[in-house]
Amino acid sequence: MNGQRVNIGIIGLGTVGVGVARILLQQGDLLKTRSTLTFHLKTIAELDWNKDRNLDLSNVKCTDNAYDVLDDPEINIVVETIGGYEPAFSFIKRALENRKHVVTANKALIATRGRELFQIARENGVDILFEASVGGGIPIIKGLREGLIANKIESIYGILNGTCNYILTKMHKDSVEFEDALKGAQENGFAEADPSLDINGTDTAHKLTILGSLASNSIVSFDKIYVEGITGISKLDINFAKTFGYTIKLLAIYRVFNGGVDIRVHPTLVSDSHLLSAVSNEMNAIFVTGDFVGNTVFYGPGAGERPTASAIVGDIVDLSRDLLLKEGQKYCNRTINPTADVKIIPIEEVTNRFYLRFFTLDKPGVLAKISGILADYKISISSMVQLETHERDNYVPIVLLTHEASEKYMEQALQKIMQFEFVKENFLRLRIF
Numbered sequence: 001m002n003g004q005r006v007n008i009g010i011i012g013l014g015t016v017g018v019g020v021a022r023i024l025l026q027q028g029d030l031l032k033t034r035s036t037l038t039f040h041l042k043t044i045a046e047l048d049w050n051k052d053r054n055l056d057l058s059n060v061k062c063t064d065n066a067y068d069v070l071d072d073p074e075i076n077i078v079v080e081t082i083g084g085y086e087p088a089f090s091f092i093k094r095a096l097e098n099r100k101h102v103v104t105a106n107k108a109l110i111a112t113r114g115r116e117l118f119q120i121a122r123e124n125g126v127d128i129l130f131e132a133s134v135g136g137g138i139p140i141i142k143g144l145r146e147g148l149i150a151n152k153i154e155s156i157y158g159i160l161n162g163t164c165n166y167i168l169t170k171m172h173k174d175s176v177e178f179e180d181a182l183k184g185a186q187e188n189g190f191a192e193a194d195p196s197l198d199i200n201g202t203d204t205a206h207k208l209t210i211l212g213s214l215a216s217n218s219i220v221s222f223d224k225i226y227v228e229g230i231t232g233i234s235k236l237d238i239n240f241a242k243t244f245g246y247t248i249k250l251l252a253i254y255r256v257f258n259g260g261v262d263i264r265v266h267p268t269l270v271s272d273s274h275l276l277s278a279v280s281n282e283m284n285a286i287f288v289t290g291d292f293v294g295n296t297v298f299y300g301p302g303a304g305e306r307p308t309a310s311a312i313v314g315d316i317v318d319l320s321r322d323l324l325l326k327e328g329q330k331y332c333n334r335t336i337n338p339t340a341d342v343k344i345i346p347i348e349e350v351t352n353r354f355y356l357r358f359f360t361l362d363k364p365g366v367l368a369k370i371s372g373i374l375a376d377y378k379i380s381i382s383s384m385v386q387l388e389t390h391e392r393d394n395y396v397p398i399v400l401l402t403h404e405a406s407e408k409y410m411e412q413a414l415q416k417i418m419q420f421e422f423v424k425e426n427f428l429r430l431r432i433f
């Protein structure tokens with residue numbers, strides 16, 4: 001480091017990169033007052049320099065070659081904001097091997113290749129921080145890593161995807177179908193042109209992998225997480241949930257359970273009396289329970305240029321404090337232990353309360369047969385609604401809420417129920433929180 005000056009290089013001047021550059025260029029005095037350090041945005045690597053980004057880059061070296069950042073011995077901290085797997089992985093690896101700290105917002109990469117990157121960081125005595133990868137501007141990672149360090153984390157329930165939350169909120173408040181809500185989200189800039197990774201739950205699972213790894217101080221394997229998206233939810237289900245006093249949310253769930261962790265992503269009925277049910281539109285929230293602190297809630301904007309950049313610059317300042325220390329005093333590797341793995345309990349071994357919605361022929365004895373099968377599998381019903389109107393063909397919807405029941409038995413019972421000729425194929429099974 002050059003005196004009290006920290007040199008920063010950004011790779012990728014898209015939505016997030018622009019925000020980071022803006023803060024570094026505009027908030028220099030504020031950052032200096034609060035940290036005593038001068039943050040100098042030295043170089044930006046970006047492929048497309050034709051876009052107007054409304055930034056004064058006259059004192060910044062602008063290049064299209066990422067290695068002008070990665071191999072510059074004067075650069076202390078590299079900000080990776082290109083996203084994706086490659087070349088992002090190779091760029092971060094090179095930066096760490098060149099003994100530069102790295103800050104990234106790349107949840108997909110951290111969730112799937114974090115182990116390798118943390119190991120490389122450890123071997124080189126530097127850190128990789130990723131506050132912006134979960135919950136945008138919400139300081140949840142710092143919260144888990146530092147604020148709640150004295151606690152064993154017992155559970156995390158998170159609304160981590162703004163696109164899904166926006167869609168589900170519109171369906172709930174405006175009583176529209178999924179496709180119309182998605183279209184509205186795209187028109188209002190809350191969903192990508194290709195929203196697949198959001199609506200199929202993958203993005204939430206990436207973020208949950210990161211939170212679960214921090215909570216357990218071990219690696220959570222992304223591919224072992226049970227994931228369901230929100231595409232099967234209809235206006236009808238939203239309205240039924242409302243009738244029973246619930247709001248449907250896409251929840252990321254982490255729970256210490258049976259000597260391991262129960263970790264999953266799926267649409268969930270959240271009681272209207274729970275704080276998470278009130279988290280609307282594109283906002284994110286994370287409900288964390290620690291053994292000493294009890295229940296805590298982290299709430300805020302989960303994406304966007306300014307919130308995400310705010311989180312990235314928080315990491316930059318955090319890392320810069322290390323740069324002031326001498327070799328041997330450095331507080332590196334504040335991330336996840338890459339050599340430890342957490343035991344993930346398969347979903348079949350978990351119990352839940354369930355919401356079941358079937359379309360059945362409107363004839364006597366149907367309900368008795370369904371509840372008979374459920375009883376055979378030790379599943380008891382807590383509430384039930386059967387609409388009398390003929391909604392679709394001759395089929396009417398039946399909705400059952402159950403008491404706590406085994407996931408394995410539920411799966412087996414559903415297979416039996418679906419064999420009845422009076423049940424239509426498109427049933428829905430949701431969990432209740």
Ligand SMILES: NC(=O)c1ccc[n+]([C@@H]2O[C@H](COP(=O)([O-])OP(=O)(O)OC[C@H]3O[C@@H](n4cnc5c(N)ncnc54)[C@H](OP(=O)(O)O)[C@@H]3O)[C@@H](O)[C@H]2O)c1
Binds near residue numbers: 046064081308
């Ligand atoms: N957007 C958000 O609100 C948000 C929130 C949280 C986390 N994140 C994460 O932040 C990361 C960046 O997201 P974003 O929305 O800012 O993406 P973006 O708008 O697509 O920006 C990426 C930028 O990187 C540039 N780029 C691609 N390859 C490059 C290379 N080899 N060298 C230099 N520049 C390169 C792209 O240029 P071209 O356009 O010319 O390809 C583009 O300008 C992703 O990992 C994302 O998951 C984003």
